[in-house]
Amino acid sequence: MSEKYHPLSSETVPAYVHSRLELRQMFEKDEALETAEVGDGNLNLVFKVWSKADPTRTVVLKQALPYVRLVGDSWPLPTDRARIEAAALAVQARLVPPHIPRVYFYDPEIYLTVMQNLNDHIIMRKGLIQGIKYPRFAEHIGLFLARTLGRTSDLVLDYKTKKEQVARFINPELCKITEDLVFTEPYRYAERNRYHKEIEPQVLALQADEALRVEVAQMKEKFMTHAQALIHGDLHTGSLMVNQTDTYAIDPEFAFYGPMAFDIGAVIGNLFLSYASHEVRTADPDNRADFRRYLTESIIQLWQVFEREFQTIWDEVDPINMPKGYQRAYMLSLLQDSAGMGACKMMRRVIGLAGVEDIRGIEDVHERSIAASLALNIATALLKQRRDFHRIQDLVELATACRP
Amino acid sequence: MSEKYHPLSSETVPAYVHSRLELRQMFEKDEALETAEVGDGNLNLVFKVWSKADPTRTVVLKQALPYVRLVGDSWPLPTDRARIEAAALAVQARLVPPHIPRVYFYDPEIYLTVMQNLNDHIIMRKGLIQGIKYPRFAEHIGLFLARTLGRTSDLVLDYKTKKEQVARFINPELCKITEDLVFTEPYRYAERNRYHKEIEPQVLALQADEALRVEVAQMKEKFMTHAQALIHGDLHTGSLMVNQTDTYAIDPEFAFYGPMAFDIGAVIGNLFLSYASHEVRTADPDNRADFRRYLTESIIQLWQVFEREFQTIWDEVDPINMPKGYQRAYMLSLLQDSAGMGACKMMRRVIGLAGVEDIRGIEDVHERSIAASLALNIATALLKQRRDFHRIQDLVELATACRP
Numbered sequence: 001m002s003e004k005y006h007p008l009s010s011e012t013v014p015a016y017v018h019s020r021l022e023l024r025q026m027f028e029k030d031e032a033l034e035t036a037e038v039g040d041g042n043l044n045l046v047f048k049v050w051s052k053a054d055p056t057r058t059v060v061l062k063q064a065l066p067y068v069r070l071v072g073d074s075w076p077l078p079t080d081r082a083r084i085e086a087a088a089l090a091v092q093a094r095l096v097p098p099h100i101p102r103v104y105f106y107d108p109e110i111y112l113t114v115m116q117n118l119n120d121h122i123i124m125r126k127g128l129i130q131g132i133k134y135p136r137f138a139e140h141i142g143l144f145l146a147r148t149l150g151r152t153s154d155l156v157l158d159y160k161t162k163k164e165q166v167a168r169f170i171n172p173e174l175c176k177i178t179e180d181l182v183f184t185e186p187y188r189y190a191e192r193n194r195y196h197k198e199i200e201p202q203v204l205a206l207q208a209d210e211a212l213r214v215e216v217a218q219m220k221e222k223f224m225t226h227a228q229a230l231i232h233g234d235l236h237t238g239s240l241m242v243n244q245t246d247t248y249a250i251d252p253e254f255a256f257y258g259p260m261a262f263d264i265g266a267v268i269g270n271l272f273l274s275y276a277s278h279e280v281r282t283a284d285p286d287n288r289a290d291f292r293r294y295l296t297e298s299i300i301q302l303w304q305v306f307e308r309e310f311q312t313i314w315d316e317v318d319p320i321n322m323p324k325g326y327q328r329a330y331m332l333s334l335l336q337d338s339a340g341m342g343a344c345k346m347m348r349r350v351i352g353l354a355g356v357e358d359i360r361g362i363e364d365v366h367e368r369s370i371a372a373s374l375a376l377n378i379a380t381a382l383l384k385q386r387r388d389f390h391r392i393q394d395l396v397e398l399a400t401a402c403r404p
Numbered sequence: 405m406s407e408k409y410h411p412l413s414s415e416t417v418p419a420y421v422h423s424r425l426e427l428r429q430m431f432e433k434d435e436a437l438e439t440a441e442v443g444d445g446n447l448n449l450v451f452k453v454w455s456k457a458d459p460t461r462t463v464v465l466k467q468a469l470p471y472v473r474l475v476g477d478s479w480p481l482p483t484d485r486a487r488i489e490a491a492a493l494a495v496q497a498r499l500v501p502p503h504i505p506r507v508y509f510y511d512p513e514i515y516l517t518v519m520q521n522l523n524d525h526i527i528m529r530k531g532l533i534q535g536i537k538y539p540r541f542a543e544h545i546g547l548f549l550a551r552t553l554g555r556t557s558d559l560v561l562d563y564k565t566k567k568e569q570v571a572r573f574i575n576p577e578l579c580k581i582t583e584d585l586v587f588t589e590p591y592r593y594a595e596r597n598r599y600h601k602e603i604e605p606q607v608l609a610l611q612a613d614e615a616l617r618v619e620v621a622q623m624k625e626k627f628m629t630h631a632q633a634l635i636h637g638d639l640h641t642g643s644l645m646v647n648q649t650d651t652y653a654i655d656p657e658f659a660f661y662g663p664m665a666f667d668i669g670a671v672i673g674n675l676f677l678s679y680a681s682h683e684v685r686t687a688d689p690d691n692r693a694d695f696r697r698y699l700t701e702s703i704i705q706l707w708q709v710f711e712r713e714f715q716t717i718w719d720e721v722d723p724i725n726m727p728k729g730y731q732r733a734y735m736l737s738l739l740q741d742s743a744g745m746g747a748c749k750m751m752r753r754v755i756g757l758a759g760v761e762d763i764r765g766i767e768d769v770h771e772r773s774i775a776a777s778l779a780l781n782i783a784t785a786l787l788k789q790r791r792d793f794h795r796i797q798d799l800v801e802l803a804t805a806c807r808p
Contacts, residue, residue, distance in 0.1 A: 154628050159583060163576040166631075172567040179563060188724050214729040221734075224558050227570075227631045320592050325618040330625075 004109040005079070008063055010035045013047050017059075022105040023114065026057055043077060043253070048117055058119060059104060064111040064253075078173050081253040082111035087168065088255035089113070091230060095147040099140055101241075101248055118248055121241040128237060128274040129358055131282055131291050138298040140247035141240070141267055142305025149260040150313040152230035155322075166227050171256040174233065175224070178254065182344050183220035186351040187213050195351045196360070198369040202376055203351055215383050219340045227257040235266040236345065236356075237274070261334055265341030267302065269379070270356070271295050272399055273346055276375035277358040279404060280367035296396045303392035307331065336386040339395050343383035350375050374404040408513040409483070412467055414439045417451050421463075426509040427518065430461055447472060447481060447657065452521055462523060463508060468515040468657075482577050485657040486515035491572065492659035493517070495634060499551040503544055505645075505652055522652055525645040532641060532678040533762055535686055535695050542702040544651035545644070545671055546709025553664040554717040556634035559726075570631050575660040578637065579628070582658065586748050587624035590755035591617050599755045600764070602773040606780055607755055619787050623744045631661040639670040640749065640760075641678070665738055669745030671706065673783070674760075675699050676803055677750055680779035681762040683808060684771035700800045707796035711735060740790040743799050747787035754779050778808040 008016060014033040017023055027033065032052040039046035044065055050058035064082035086106035093100040102116040127134065154162050185193055187207055195203050206212060232239070233254025241248040275295045282288035314327050349356045350372050359375060362368035378399045389395055412420060418437040421427055431437065436456040443450035448469055454462035468486035472479040490510035497504040506520040531538065558566050589597055591611055599607050610616060636643070637658025645652040679699045686692035718731050753760045754776050763779060766772035782803045793799055 154625070159580045160576040162628075163574050163579065167571040167574045170567050170571045172564040175567065176563045184725055210727050210729060213724070213727050214733065217726055217730040218733065220725075221558070224566075225632045226629055228629045320617070321588055321624075322621055323614050323617050325614060326621040329618065329622065 002079075002109045002111070005066075006110065007045060007065060008047065008061065008110070008112070010037055010047065013049055013061060017049055017061075017114075020105070020107075020114070023059065026059060026104075027051060043081070048119075050117070058117040060101075060115050060117045062113045062115065079111040081171065081174050082106070082113065083108065084169060084171050084174070084255055085251070085253040086113050088230065088232070088252035089115075091152065092144075092148050092232075092249070092252065095151050096144050099144045099247055099249055101250055118241045118250070121243045121246060121248060123238055124240040124242045125237040125270070125274075125357060127242060128295075129277070129281070129361065131278070131287065133291070133294045134242045134244065134247070136245060137240070137242055137247050138301035139305050141249070142302040143309055144247070144249055145260075145264055145267070145302070146306045146309030146313070149229040149231065149263060150310050152257075153228055153260070155313055155317055165230060166257040169230060169256045171233075171254065174254045175256055175258075178233070179220065179224065181352050181354060182348045183216060183223060185353070186344075186348045187216050190352075192353040193351055194353055194355060196365070196368060196372065198365055199350070199372045199376070202373055206347070206351075206376060206380065209380075212380060212383065215340065215386075216344060219337075219344050219383075222259050222337065223262060223341075226259040229257065229260045230255060231258045231260065231263045232266075233258065233262070235263045236349075237267075237270040238356075259337060259341070261337030261341045264303075264306065264334065264338040265343070266345050267342075268299050268338060268395070269342030269345035269382075270349075271299050272342065272378050272382075273349055273356055273358050273375055275399070276378060277362065277371045279374050280362060280364075280371050281358075292400075296400060299396055300392050303335070332390065335392065335395075336389050339382040339386040339389055343379040343386075346375055346379035346382075350379075370404040374402060377402045377404065406483075406513045406515070409470075410514065411449060411469060412451065412465065412514070412516070414441055414451065417453055417465060421453055421465075421518075424509070424511075424518070427463065430463060430508075431455055447485070452523075454521070462521040464505075464519050464521045466517045466519065483515040485575065485578050486510070486517065487512065488573060488575050488578070488659055489655070489657040490517050492634065492636070492656035493519075495556065496548075496552050496636075496653070496656065499555050500548050502650070503548045503652055505654055522645045522654070525647045525650060525652060527642055528644040528646045529641040529674070529678075529761060531646060532699075533681070533685070533765065535682070535691065537695070537698045538646045538648065538651070540649060541644070541646055541651050542705035543709050545653070546706040547713055548651070548653055549664075549668055549671070549706070550710045550713030550717070553633040553635065553667060554714050556661075557632055557664070559717055559721055569634060570661040573634060573660045575637075575658065578658045579660055579662075582637070583624065583628065585756050585758060586752045587620060587627060589757070590748075590752045591620050594756075596757040597755055598757055598759060600769070600772060600776065602769055603754070603776045603780070606777055610751070610755075610780060610784065613784075616784060616787065619744065619790075620748060623741075623748050623787075626663045626741065627666060627745075630663040633661065633664045634659060635662045635664065635667045636670075637662065637666070639667045640753075641671075641674040642760075663741060663745070665741030665745045668707075668710065668738065668742040669747070670749050671746075672703050672742060672799070673746030673749040673786075674753075675703050676746065676782050676786075677753055677760055677762050677779055679803070680782060681766065681775045683778050684766060684768075684775050685762075696804075700804060703800055704796050707739070736794065739796065739799075740793050743786040743790040743793055747783040747790075750779055750783035750786075754783075774808040778806060781806045781808065 013035045018030055033049055034052050035047050035049045037047050045063040047061040064079040066079055067076050089100055089103050104114040106113045232252045239251045241250055275292050278288055278292050359371045362371055381398050381402055417439045422434055437453055438456050439451050439453045441451050449467045451465040468483040470483055472481050493507050508518040510517045636656045643655045645654055679696050682692055682696050763775045766775055785802050785806055
């Protein structure tokens with residue numbers, strides 16, 4: 001770790017901000033600043049800073065802590081992830097500028113990124129819990145996925161750049177978190193699992209399901225060995241900042257060269273988690289059906305936008321080396337693997353250490369167990385039957401036929 | 405490139421050898437040395453050096469040239485591959501010491517490795533052309549494959565070491581050679597293709613076969629993205645030094661983290677190339693059948709030894725994370741992918757820039773075209789029907805049913 005490293009605090013942030021030339025256009029010399037620590041993730045300090053005189057002049061400071069915040073300093077975590085995140089944001093910003101927060105600078109001495117304050121946006125997960133629809137989200141995220149994944153892969157990058165990028169984004173510690181929490185612990189007894197008691201029988205049955213564990217092991221192997229594209233690595237609805245017109249993907253500190261399907265599956269899986277939660281969350285059946293239709297239509301739309309945008313990449317590549325039949329097989333295995341990866345992401349959120357508010361936040365025990373059970377049933381079906389999927393509608397039809 | 409780099413010559417080798425402390429136990433100070441340049445590969449200088457007084461005291465010097473020797477200095481090639489080769493030899497020597505030449509030292513300033521002179525061994529390809537059987541080869545190479553592949557994979561290495569090794573063995577220029585010469589050029593018109601005129605109709609038909617090109621594209625994608633194990637990367641019978649009792653794998657300068665099946669397929673594919681050549685090479689039908697049976701039995705035996713040795717790795721890993729059904733699926737896709745990779749290696753050797761003596765060395769035009777045609781037919785069958793293979797015998801049965 002850098003010798004100059006020290007965690008910032010609300011007290012020290014203003015002096016730090018004033019010391020940086022990169023922010024002289026934003027803030028006047030020594031003007032009064034307000035600051036608030038707002039980090040609700042597990043791994044970092046996050047400060048909002050704004051001018052007392054004009055709160056529209058504002059930035060966010062994100063600083064990596066050398067341990068997992070959720071657990072404490074007994075779980076150390078290298079700060080190299082801050083470099084990875086800054087580098088991934090730079091790559092993504094070149095490919096889909098409207099969907100990446102603007103980065104002012106990265107300070108490698110204290111593992112800190114200063115970026116745009118997305119003040120007019122909320123974490124998508126919180127919006128979905130409240131039943132808010134985001135009409136532009138599916139289009140935006142389909143575009144984000146096609147460009148950030150397709151254009152960092154061997155389909156577009158020359159052989160040398162691709163391989164140098166693989167080395168640059170080697171991210172062992174953060175990958176290990178995913179390997180453990182997404183692909184290992186939920187499917188066996190593990191001390192860190194945190195499911196609610198009422199779903200224990202279903203969890204134990206799932207953990208005893210040999211066929212399911214074979215499928216999970218195959219997904220884990222792909223995650224660990226398939227260096228296909230620079231993936232975000234943690235693209236759940238808590239990493240999306242949205243409003244009615246904009247969509248931003250934030251927090252790519254888990255980025256590395258991995259399977260495209262892990263990102264696509266993360267989005268789809270989290271929309272299905274929301275879908276499962278709205279089995280009980282919305283009291284009025286009409287609103288419920290309407291909101292769930294919004295969710296499933298978003299899944300269909302985001303895949304269709306992804307496919308359409310990805311086609312522009314196929315149109316650029318050499319059709320002799322990449323014949324049509326190959327392109328079809330490639331897109332089909334993306335679809336099927338996305339179902340499998342999404343399923344693992346769903347199961348970990350119900351069974352594993354880091355749950356999601358959509359389901360764990362349901363107060364009534366009975367209702368919560370209905371939502372959790374439905375989520376596990378959808379995930380199991382998506383994982384086991386993924387080889388039968390040929391269109392995105394197949395995933396939606398199977399999921400919506402599931403019962404708690 | 406290092407500023408001290410200069411290519412050695414037979415004249416400068418003795419002084420260099422005497423200047424190195426690492427060789428003081430081998431050669432006496434300033435004793436008379438003989439030297440000969442023996443490189444017959446495409447990329448390097450290779451010198452044998454021995455004591456004039458006692459020729460059993462001998463070493464080999466292998467120095468990377470900054471261009472492809474076969475083509476000349478119009479095709480520059482980074483000397484970083486010498487570092488890769490020395491590092492790969494060190495990893496392999498720890499895992500299968502009897503099958504790796506002893507390395508005395510690597511000199512990073514002039515990209516030179518000094519190693520054991522395998523004076524009592526010949527290049528296996530040359531022996532096979534003469535119809536010589538190597539009874540221990542299959543057992544040795546099965547062991548080599550299981551240990552070097554299995555024990556550099558995620559099955560054995562901890563998460564961090566594996567990922568650091570991936571970065572350390574990033575090898576863009578040498579991978580690019582394989583991407584072009586094995587997976588791209590043979591299947592389309594390419595200036596560097598060098599097949600004999602008499603098989604042109606078959607080559608053109610193969611290049612027009614869309615279904616075949618889809619399969620090749622999938623093999624190429626695996627080669628480029630599947631960071632499964634530290635593979636040798638060029639394990640044809642010209643990279644094996646053998647005699648009746650020993651087997652050595654040499655020249656791992658193409659090493660990188662890639663698919664295990666590429667190495668396994670390279671060995672199998674080159675044995676099938678020999679098999680195809682002995683359709684015409686051996687005049688006496690009895691000897692022919694006998695030698696070809698040796699070749700196919702070697703293929704079966706090396707896979708069986710590989711499988712048995714790999715089982716010792718499975719026995720060490722956690723059976724809950726790696727259930728039996730997963731292990732079976734893993735070995736099955738290794739078998740099927742090895743058939744596909746081996747097929748591509750066969751086709752490139754008949755159609756592409758770097759041919760093999762087994763077939764291109766046949767003087768009679770008619771006989772040569774029979775062997776080449778049979779090799780292409782076996783390769784096409786192995787590639788297209790690989791998903792039907794469940795046992796190693798299935799490959800052999802299909803191949804031996806092929807006709808020129």
